[in-house]
Amino acid sequence: MSGRRVLITGVSTRLGTELARRLERDPSVEYVAGLDVRPPRARLERTEFIDADIRNPVIGRLIPQTEIDTVVHNQIVRQPGAGVAARAMHDINVIGTLQLLAACEQTPTIEAVVVRGSAGIYGAEPASPQFYTEEMARLYPLRTRFQRDVGEIENYFEGYSRRHPEVICTMLRYQPSVGPGTDSQVTRYLSAPVVPTYLGFDPRLQFLHETDGIEALLAAIRNPVRGAVNVAAPGTVGLTRMLRMAGKVSVPAPPGAFNVTLRTGRRVGMPSISPDFRRLLQFGRAVDVSRLIEEVGYMPRYSATETIADYVSHQNGRRVIPSLRHVAVGA
Secondary structure, eight states: OOOEEEEEESTTSHHHHHHHHHHHTOTTEEEEEEEESSOOSSOOSSEEEEEOOTTSTTHHHHHHHHOOSEEEEOOOOOSSBTTBOHHHHHIIIIIHHHHHHHHHHTOTTOOEEEEEEEGGGGOOOTTOOSSBOGGGTTSSOOOSHHHHHHHHHHHHHHHHHHHOTTSEEEEEEEOOEESTTOOSHHHHHHHSSEEEEETTOOOEEOOEEHHHHHHHHHHHHHSOOSEEEEEOOSSOEEHHHHHHHHTOEEEEEOGGGHHHHHHHHGGGTOOOOOHHHHHHHHHOOOBOOHHIIIIIOOOOSSOHHHHHHHHHHHHTTOOOOOOSGGGGGTO
């Protein structure tokens, strides 16, 4: 019996490269391909690199030739910057997804599609439920450009899933990742000397340890399930507690003056903050991870508090040992 054949988009990212490396070591995986315009970040032993832009229709000819059975869509840009303008971010997210699905339509060997999506689809609202479950994605309007991108991406994959009921489509809704090797808005916020907060607000926040991010993706590849699955660290941590753990100096600003505070604060090292992250700092967001644990079969090793503690400890040259919750589900 032949082994699994997996294609990873966005293989040049840290997570994409690590995912390819881990799949190479899996004896049940026969073939790994990585699609991107930049090569992987590290040397890979048996991953075929497909040098192509996900927005280019040429991938409709290249992908069917690989005879893959699993697609891992890991090329959803979370924020502009680092050479990716806002318009390019939208094109990669939306046009790239359309081109990828067009290529999937031409690849009859596909059995599963796993998407590293975003819990940003839920937004951050003053009247949010304590924990969002997967069916709550349409509770509130899509207020930011990134939310609208994610909404379009999910709609496209839902349409593909209806047209191809023989293919298992898994939409992983990731909370923001945190870890010593992660460069994100959260880690830049936590590494800034001075950080802005909203006066009178102490939201509940929920993140995902970078280790759990790769393990959850591997678990979904091994055991894909239909539909959306929230991916996050169990529990929440308050913003005030998080900043205290990180030893940060905060500058509380009234909501109406937050943008002015950001502009003036750049002189003292305040980070740039996207509209999505601003809403998160004001209202917070938490998701229910029951489906990840019970159906995909993965229990995150780090709680929300342990995720922040481990990041801070690495900054100080120490390491946090996660709890043993995962033993219960054999993750």
